Every structure is written in C-alpha cells, then in structure tokens.
Amino acid sequence: MSIGENLLHIRELIAAAARRAGRDPETVRLVAVSKTKPAAAVDEAARAGQRLFGENYVQEFTTKAKEVNAPVEWHFIGALQSNKVRQIAGLVTLIHSVDRLSLAQEIERQWAKLDAVCDVLIQVNIAGEATKSGTTAADLITLVKEVAALPHLRVRGLMTMPPFFDDPEGARPYFRELKRLAGVVAAEEIPGVAMEELSMGMSGDFEAAVEEGATLVRIGTSLFGEREYHR
Template identity: 40%
Template sequence: MIKENLLTVKKNIYEAAKKRQPDMDESVKLIAVTKNHSVEEMQEAIDAGAQYIGENRVQEAMEKYALLNRNVKWHLIGHLQTNKVKHAVKIFNFIESVDSIKLADIIDKEAAKINKLQNILVQVNLVKETSKTGIYLEDLQPLLQDIDRLKHLKLGGLMFIAPNLDDLEKVRPMFKRMYKLFKEVQQMHFSNADIKYLSMGMTHDYKIAIEEGANIVRVGTAIFGPRQY
C-alpha cells in the first residue's frame, strides 16, 4: 500500500507543478514524514523510491537511524531543542526548523566539532500562530544576516507550516506570500548561503503549496496512512 500511495503522491506533485507560474522551478523534493511510523514502513517507502525522510523528534530519529540500513537523506522538520543539537547534527542532512540565533549558534558549534557544514532552513511563523515555532517576519532579516556569519552553517532557504484550515483556499494567500518572501530573500546579499528551497505543504495542502511555489513538501499520512500512537 505504501508503494501505491507514494506513486499517487508523486503523480499529484507532478500535476501540481504543471500549474506553476512560468518563473517557478518545476522540480519538487518529496520528504516522506515518518514520525510514529516503523523502520519497516520506512524501508518499504525507501525501496519504493522515497529519497528523503522527515522526522519531527531527534530521539525517535536516533533510534531509527541505528536500524534503518538504507541510504537516504534525513530532514529534521520538528522543533529542535538546544539539548538535542549535538545528536541532530550527526544524523540530519537538513535541519529545516531553525528559528533563532541562539539555536543557530549552537548548531554551528556542534557542526564545527565534527567538521561538518550543516544545511539549514529558517522556519517562518508568517501569521504569528502561538502554537507554532518560527521567526516572525519583522525579525527575519536580522536572523538571516546573523546566520550568514556562522561558518559551519549553510542557509538553503525557508520553511513554513500553514494553519490547518478546512477551507484550503484560505491558505493559498499565505503560500503566495511565502513565495514572494522567498524571492526577496534570494535577492539579499549573503556570503555563505545558497537560497534554493522553499519548504511548505503537508498531506492536506501540499498540492496548493506546490502550485504557489513550494519546492519541498513534507508528506506523511498520504504515504503511510494515519499515525499509530
């Protein structure tokens, strides 16, 4: 079932990407979100063509990383606690949820210890949802500039989690705003960044996110079915 679901999601991504504006890159990375799913399910998805795994919690990722036995890229998409940074930089190719200079500093220091250039995205809290982490718009530019001075971080772009609304058309303007912001950040001068990625969209809204410019989407339930708690 996972294989069939993965093929359906990839088809939906392809169809959504065809609806993009002409200035948008059509390539989209699919992050298979594996929170609360087993190593066996992860292996099945990877064997069926999943190239990127997304985990929300470092501890769960560490346990799976030791058992997975597959060549795959790991993305941390959940909030990163400072006391878990040391473990996160050992596992994750991308940390998508950086939202403060304090966190960025600690990631930089831990990456330096293992001589790693850690890829990161900055999470934006566009509508100031108190239930979500992420940097507010007015604080974004200073954070990006501070990150650019850190030698063991490579800023790759932005991440956004939209509100979970029943009327998906209400989130479309937010995705549009994030794409505009993404293009604005691409025009900023950085010495140590390569702004290529806009990560937004999950199972319920990834098609709209892609139509509006996302080139990373984070999909779990549509691939693996409901989480087993």
Template identity: 40%
Template sequence: MDLQERIQHIESRIQAACNRSNRNRKDVEIIAVTKYVSLKTAEKAVEFGCKHIGENRWPDAEEKVSVLATKSTMHFIGHLQSKKVKHIIGKFPYIHSIDRISLAKEIEKQALIQDVNVNCFIQVNVSGEESKYGVSPDELYSLAESLTPYKHLNVVGLMTMAPFEEDKEKTRPIFRELKRLKDRLNEKQIFNYNISHLSMGMSNDFEIAIEEGATFIRLGSQLVGKE
C-alpha cells in the same frame, strides 16, 4: 491503498500540480515524514523511491537514522531544543527549524566539533499563530544577518507551516508570502549566495504549496500511512 499505491497516487497529484503551475517535476522533492510509522514501513518507503526521510524527535528517530541514513537523506523537521543538537548534527544533513540565534550558535558549535556542514532552513511563522514556532516575517532579515558568521551552517531556504484549512485555497497567501520573503532575502544579498529552497506544504495543502513554489513538501500519513 497500500504503501506503493499511496506513493504512486501522491506522485500523480504532484505531477498535476507541477503541470498547472508550469513547473518541472524534478524541482519538487518529497520528504516522507515517518515519525508515526515503524522502521519496517520507513524502509519500504525508501525502497519504493522516497529519497528523503523526515523526523521531528531524536529519541523516536534514532533507530531509523541508524538504518536509513546510508540509504536516504535525513531531514530534522521539528522544533529543535539546543540541548538536543549534539544528537542531531552529523546524522541529519538538513535541519528545517532554525528560529533563533541561540539554536544556530549551538548548531555551529557542534558542527565545528564534528567537522561537518549542515543545510538549514529558517523557519518563518508567516501565519502569526501563537501555536507555531518560527520568526516573524519582520524578524527574518535580522536573524539572517546574524547567521552569516557561522561557516558550518549553510542556509538553503525558508520553511513555514500553514494553518489547517478545510478550504485549501486559504493557505495560498501563506505560501505566496514565504516565496516573496525568500526573493526579498536574496535581493538584500545578506548571504554571499542565493537561497533557493522553500520547505512548505503538508498532506492537506501540498498541491497549493507546489503551485506557489515549494521545493520540499513534507508528507506523513497520506504518503506512508500510520503503521
């Protein structure tokens, strides 16, 4: 399939998952992860309707940001080193990987300098895998409380990555737990607003994630290919 056909195919799968879970299709956004494809392919993805673009390394993303930032919404979806924050702020309206207070402090510092607000997701390592970043579920609430003084950092949701499973159903408890954590965070009223987003689900498991409440799914090769 070419790019436009892949996008249409993914769209039909998203709609089916929404139908199964009685969800409105408008409540699920696709982030096209373009880190392995050319700028030309990324531009075509935007042309074919992908409104959100995801990148996870600044040096690789710089050219795409310069071209696509006015045509789409940029999401930084990878692990973020504090020393790289100054490059990211002002170029990526969304950061999906807040996992420590030192990173949040640097984001606030740079956002204050640039006079911008940044939409952030707290990354939670629900699966407990050592290879994955993120706070543990037990640490989530204390981290959330520590973020409340930062006025330029707008926590909009939680993010997680499920293990790759041949049996996709095995990922369902991971996504279900992230939704429970989001609901519990709102019940605690740590922020003076409710967070509403769940960034979860990738190419292997996005349909399960949608059924469990994902509002942003992150799709790479299945959507945009590898060129």
C-alpha cells in the same frame, strides 16, 4: 493502498501541480514524514523509490536511523531544542526548523566538531500563531544575516507551517507570502545565503504549495496512513 501505491499517487499529484504552475516537476522533492512510523515503513517506502525522509522527534529519530537498512537521506523538520542538537549532528543533511539565533549557534558548535557544514532553512511563523515556532517576517532578514555569519551553517531557504484549513485554498496566501519573503531575502544578497528551497505544504495542502513555489513538500499521513501514537 500500499505505501508504494500511495507514493506513486502522491508523485503524480505533485507533478500535475508543478505543470499547472509551469514548473518542472523535478524541482519539487517529496519529504516523506516518517514520525511515529517504524523503521520497517521507511524501508518499505525506500524500496518503492523514496529516498528523503523527515523526522520530528530527536529521540525517536536517532533510534530509528540505526534500524533503517535502506540508504536514505534524513531531514529534521520538527521543533528542535538546543540541548538535543548534538544527538542529530552529522545524521541529517538539512534542518528545516531554525527559528532563533541560539539554536543556530548550537548547530554551529556541534557541526564544527565534525568539521562539517549543516544546511538549514529558516522557519517563518507567517500567521503569528502562538502554538507554532518560527521567526517573524519583520525579524527574518536580521536572523538570516546572523545565521549566515556562522561558518558551519549554510542558509538554503525558508520553511513555514500555515494555520490548518479544511479547504487547502486557505493556506495558499501563506505559501505565497513565504515565496515573497524568499525574494526579499534574496534581494539582500547576503554572502553565503541561497533561497533555493521553500519547505511548505503537507498532506492536506501540498498541491497548492507546489503551485505557489514549494521545492520541498512534507507528507506523512497521505503516504504512511494516520499517525501512530508517539511514545
């Protein structure tokens, strides 16, 4: 199937999952994960109506962003090193993967130079996996308060990556927990903090994520095909 056909199918699945949960499908946005894919694939998806794209690797992203012709919106969704933040400053509208204060402080420095505000999500490592980034649930409130104190950052919600399961039902408790944690943060009524976005769910489990409250689902393989070798 073409990228356009894949996109239509994914949107139908998202809408159906939202309706099963009694949600308006318009409250869920698809982030097309274009890592390792060429600019031409982004342009093709954009021609089919996709506007929001997520990238994981700074060097690849900055090169690709110059090559994409379509008017698209970029999110950065991968692990981000502080020394690479300046390369994406002003290019992305949302960073999904803020997991430590030192990273937030560097985002603050770079966006301050632009006299702009960067929207961010706090990444939570709910499963405590050593191979995954993210703050702990225990440290979440403290980190949100610290990040919220930075004038050029705005906390918009949370992100998580659950462990891999062959059965997407295995991921459901992790999605449910992120939704619960968002409620805990919201109850703190931290100035400038909104729990509007829950970034969770990928190609294998996005329907369960939508049913549990995802507002952003990050889908690459189901849209673009298998990942190409990252150079």
